[in-house]
Every structure is written in C-alpha cells, then in structure tokens.
Amino acid sequence: MEKKGTIARRSLAGTPRAGPSGEGSLETLPDDVVVEILVRVPDVADLFRCAATCKRCRLLIAEPSFLRRRWPEGVSHLSSLLGLFAVQQPREEPTEGDSTAAPMPPFTPVPWCSLGERYSFLTCPWPPDSQAAVLTSRRGLLVLRFVPLNEPTNGYEKTMNLALYDPIAGKGRDLPELKSDRPFQIEGCALLTRADCCPDETRGATSWSFFKVLIIGGDRDEPRHSLHVFTSTTESSSSWSTPRECYDSLEDDDTRVVSQQTTAVVCHGGIAHWLFKNASNLYALSVCARTTEMTLTRLPVTPDQTQPLLGVNNDGTPCLLRLDGKCFMLEIWTRRIDPMSGDSNTGHWHRTKMIKLQRPKRGKIDQAQCVCVGQTSGILLVKDNQEDMYIVDLQTGAMQAVTNWFRGIVVMAIPFEMDWPEFFTRHLANTRIERAKLGGVL
Template sequence: MSSPPPPKPVACGDGWLSLSISTESGESNKRLRRGGGGGAVEDDGCVLHDEVLLAVFAASSLETDDLVRCAATCRRWRRLVSGDAEYICGLKPLSSRYVEALAVGFFHQSRDQEDDGDSGAPPRFVPLPSFSSRFAGADLHMAFDDLLFRNSRLVASRNGRLVLELQRSSRAAVLRLVVCNPMTGDMSILPILSGKDRPGHYACALLTADDLHHTEDPLPTHGHGSAAAFRLLVVYKRRKFTACRSYSSNTNAWGKEGKLTGVKIGGRRLGEMSGGVAARGAVFWLSKNLVFGFGLDTMEATAENIPWKWNSKLCFCHGSPVENRRLAVSPSDGRLCAVQVERHVSNSSVTINVISRRHDEYGVGGSKGIRRWEWEKTRNVELGGLIPLRDVKRICLRGVCEKSGVVFLTTGADMYAEQTDMAMYALDMEKKEARLVRAPPGRCRRSSSSFFGYEMDRVTYLASLSHGVRC
C-alpha cells in the first residue's frame, strides 16, 4: 500500500502583518501597487528602472536599518523595499548590527493551575508597547486557535517562527510538532513520529536559510517561498548513541535518522534543553553549565563546560547560580555567545554581560581546534540606574532576542523564586536602556512554564514597511 502524501504548509488564518495591512485605506494600497498608473504618484525624480534600484538595494552594503531609511524616502522606494523584501534579503548577508525593531514581544505559557488557572491553555503573546502602536487594529491576542493548540507545549522560538508540540489527552505514543509564523499566518503541521520513530526526551532547533548558508545542504535564499523555508532538527537518545532527525519544509518530510559521533548525552538532559541556536555551521544547546552542539556537516558532537570563573559571581535564579544565562549569536561576527547576569559582591552592583566562544581552528562542531570563552567588556550593561534594585534579591534572565539585542529580565524579592515576580523589563543591550513591560503573574520555574522572546525575521520586517515606516 502506498504511503499517504506528506502534509503541506497551511495557513492558520490571517497573521498580524496581513491584519494590520488590511486596516490601511484602499486608496493608499492602490498608490503602492505596481503599474496601474501609479507612476505619477510615485515620481521620485530618479530615472533608474525598478530593477536597477532593487539590484542596488540587494547588492550594496546597506544594513537593515539603512533599508528602512530608504523606504522612508519616497513612495516608490517604500514599495520596492517592502514588496521585494524576499529578493533583497536573499542576496544580502546578515546584518552586523542589532535591529531593535525586530523585537516585538514575548510568548509565555504556564502549565501550573496555581499560576494560570488553566493548565491546558495555549501560549499567550504579550507585545512590546512599540509593536502594539505600530500594529494597531490587528488582534494580537489571538495568535492560536484554541481548539488546535489546546494542551500544546511551546518548545522553541527563533527567526519569527514558533515550534509547538501538540499534545492529546489520550497521550498516544506520537510526537506531532507545528511550526508557525504569527506575523504571516503560515503554519506547517509536521508528519507525526510514532512507534519506533518517536523520540523520548528531545531537544530541537529551528534553522532558516541564514543559518545554513555556509553548510553543504543550504536552503534556497531567493525565489517564491524561500522566505518561509526552514529546517527543524530533533536530537534524542537511542540505546547506544545520540540520534538526530531533520524535517525540511522543501520536502515536507522527515529525513532518515542520523547518528551523532563524538560525545553522547543523556535523554533527560536533552529534554531540559530549550530551543537551540545556530552559529557558523553548527547548532548548540545549553543545559545549566554544559554547552552541547554538533556540526551540521560533520555530525560530530561536542560537549563543553563554561569555565567556572564565569559562575562564581552569578545571581541565583531558582536557587542555582548556573541557570541564569541564555545562548545567543553575536550579530557582529556570528560567534556563539552566552548572555548572563553577574552580581559583584564588592559593591552589590548587577551587570548583564556577554561571554563569547572563540574557535581558532577547523569547524565549530569538530573536536580539533582551540575553544575558549572570552569576556566582551564593551557589551557590559550595568543595571544600576536602569531598573529599581531596592528590595530586589534576584534577577532572572528570561529570554534573549539575538538579532535585536533585547533581553527580558524579571526581578523578585526572594532568592529562590518562591514568590511571584515583582516586575519585568525589556533591556536594549545596544542602547543600554530598560523599559518596564506588562508581565504575566508567575515565578521563574522551568518545570512548569516556558518563556520565549519573539522577534520578526528580516523579510517580514521589511514587508511590514508597506503600511507605514517608523525609523
């Protein structure tokens, strides 16, 4: 009997971007449309054809924020930048600077009835004030269909996409994952993994074309649908080895199970790892003080401990001095880094600092070469003066948006997170500014809750300029 055709991506309703654009007046949309006599309205005095201008936008050294300024110049440039964002980003390397506007808020989910009142509720979205004002009119609170996503579990958030595990009350022995983009409304329900294919405890990583650019099996960077292309890696434990399986949106199917060489890691520890990050052809996860990763081309796994000299001064978070950090990727050089909270005993000051992983030889995932962590003093952010620290006994690092440089922090009056959080802040690492944001009631307890900062991908961000530009 032939196997059923693989599922194809479907739309989960209008995304925030389309809902916001639909609120624009019809006349404005007509002016931004190609052709149709719009030349008189769009006349910018430039004799270059659209194709030539697009080539300049795509091939030049313009950063993302530079393209935003170009879009603000005139209607014609705004139409070109937003309407052909996929083409421009497909030919342009990653930005070497933070883009603050990419951060739009965070998703949170509590699985504790004491905190939430409904342990089966889908994840909830809390927007930053700037995002709410820019997307006025869009229903930002209805990111998920309650029926489909009820009893789901949020497992990862990266590059504008979310990964959720659908769970059923019958507790069938299957793994069903969903990858969706709330901004565009795109959703892919992945084929189930059941029977001998179903992993136990697992860690996952969501990769896009930018992550796979320098690997032997890249995703398309231009063409129809390339902006939504992704690959999802699932790492899990078999009896005698650590296994990996990959789903590709190009084939709408899971690949064959692969075997990681090098170090092995226990299944329970894999289940404790949050969504992974990709850096220089490898993918990494963090579990307490252990960084586990493997090369995407070599499939060789490594495990290394962050040196203890970086742990001695960390603030306690849920009673542990080594959980108050998150992995990210530096936009300036693409290196793996760890963002963490540091408390100085001498003067009681609290700092958010960054340590980066330096790899001098061979591939990042290989066993050869020198790997060491370095303190980036220029990226230190002293919290004194930015947030009230009086009566604060703990500062918990909840999430990091790696492309926008926004870090989410919560403060508490007790050290071991037995009381509810006092407040939550969004810290801009580049501008060194902190803003109070609306926070759900809760405590920093990983076993019963999940928290993921959410930011747009570059293509969606530039496309959003079609209904208004804010520089």
C-alpha cells in the same frame, strides 16, 4: 518640529493624488531622493504601506541594497522583536467573576510591535482535544507540538506530533510523527530556514520551500540524548532521520545532563547551539545542520542560580550571558576559534566583556535569573525573586521593568522575532504585493 518619519509618511501619503501638472507626484523625484525618504520611515507597517502606493516604491523597497541599509547586518534591531510566547502562571488564584479566570493569551506583544491591533492576541491553531506548545521560533516561524488534553502525560512519549506554523500568514505545515522505541521528551529544538543553511541562494524563496527542524530527545530511563533531524523536501515520503546519540558519558560523570535552554541559538553557517548542565558543569552542544556533525564543549562557567543562557554576537558567533546575583553586572563569554583548526565548532571560551547594568531607579532587584534572549533584537529577559520582569539592552546595559506586560508569573518565554529583510523580499519581490496583510495596512 515634526520628526523625519512623520514627514516621510506625509510625503508619500499624498503621492497617489498628485495634480495633473505632476506637482507633488512621486514621478518628479529621482530614485535616490525617494530612497532617502523611504529609509527614514521608522515604523515597519508604515514602510509596508508605502510599498503599496505604487510599483516604483515597491521595487525600491524590495531592493537588497535598500533592505541592507534599513536593517544592517551584524546590528541588533529592536523592531525585530514582536512579542513573546510565554508560559505563565496566575499571580493568585482566580475567583468567580474575576477577569483573571479567562484563559491567558500565549502571545504577549511588545509595545512597539508593528503588527497592529489585529495581532494583539496572536494565537496558534491546534487540533480538537489538543493544545499547542511553542518549541522554538525563527525568522517569524514557529515549531509547535500538539499535546492531547485527554491523555495525562509526564512529558515522556514514544510518539509526538509537530508542525511548522507562520502566525502572520496564518498557515502551517504538519510534520511527520516523531517516533522512538523508548519514551522520551523534547529537551532541545532548532529551526533553520534556507537563509540559515543556504545564505548565498535567493532570499525571496518561500519559507516552506526548504527548512530543517532539529530535535534533541532526552531518554526517560537512561541519561542519554538523541538527535532527530527533519529536512523538508517535495517528496510526500519525507520523514525524520534515524536518531543519533548526542554524546556518551561525560568525563566519567554519571550525573544526568539536563537542558538549560530548550530553544537553540542559530549562528552563521547553520550551526545550532544548546546549553546543557549537570550538577557541576555547563556544556554547549553544537550541531551543524548541513552535516549533522555534533560537538560538546565544557564551558568554564559553573551552574548557579542566575541561569546563564547562550546568545549570538553581532558577528554571528555564539556567546554565553550570565548575570551576577544582585543584577549589577552582565558577563559575556565568547568562544574564540582557532583559525588553524579549520573547524568552526571548536574553540575555547573566555570572558570577553563586562557590562554594568543601568538598573531602574525605583525598586529592588535581587537574585535575578535569565529567562530568554533575543537573537536579533539584542535583548535579555530576566526576572527576580519577586517575580518582577525586566528587559536588558545587551548593547547599553539599560534595564526596563516590563512586569505589566504579562498577566502571570513567567515560567519560560520564547521571543517571536521577524527577519524583516526576508519578509519584505518575500512579499514585495513579485510583480504584485501578496494580499497577506501586515497589521491591516493593505
């Protein structure tokens, strides 16, 4: 028996070649029937191909009600994860003539990636004599930092060059130079789009029309961090805001606070959250993108070898994910908001859920560490002391070995996730489909 998705693809594939009598033509079917066919198309690239068959399909797919049904809000969608930008080290020293001597692609697509072979080795552009580093990813966009190859650096600089890049469309926008009077390094980065900061406005607006980039810079000589904010405008003189100190000394503790999670998680209301730690405590640093108000909350969890990470609950609130060392259980800590305070940045953290992990039957997992978490795909990437990699489904606790996805030891990774409703609205809401191809389907 054929799957529903196969039937849907065949039904729509034959519509442009309908006979003179109209038999088999899409025009003979009512809208609600066509919608039922379209909503059952499982592959994103196939759905985009359906939108290219005729104006009627394009308008039906671009309808907000259809997109909400296809990708319900508050539900994790594995298809949103297209791959990971991973910093990798070779598993062994390459020998002459060995294939591992070739440069490793920074982008690792997941097997179910809808982009097609055209994007199997997605790369980022960079100026001559420079290399690009991915700082964060949000809704199919990247924030890149360009590092000169001929200038040795320890990560601390007074001037940094950044850019916003859309790897699907293949276009980018340079940001103004990020400058400081003192050498600093980037310990936190967040990207917020119009959908994050202005959710009530039209979703079809271009991603370049409005966005914010938040940078947390760590001072080289003093234990302090500063917040830098860039807001896109139509003015050519746009620049970074005056740096603001994130926090003073913590609880009379002079121990240096360092970033545990460079890529921020972004929650409802346009609030970015980072995880920091010192020798004895974990802290959540929260910044409201609209007001740049900052709060620092000490978490009731002590730092350990499992390297906990911040994530996002289905209701858009932040959570903390922590594995036990043997990788048998996953703890989820959630911040409970006091409704009387009127402040969404305050609240107490409590352990609200324990998920028993369904480990692979073969192999031994020991001393597992969290690597990164997908905000919309509902996955957690972990590795063990043997450098084996696993993906954890945060809803079911199922674990899948994914070591063969990578060509080396993963040091860090940034998930590349796509907001499909925003993508479809942006490309289909106009009178004609933009020529930007999705996996070569047009």
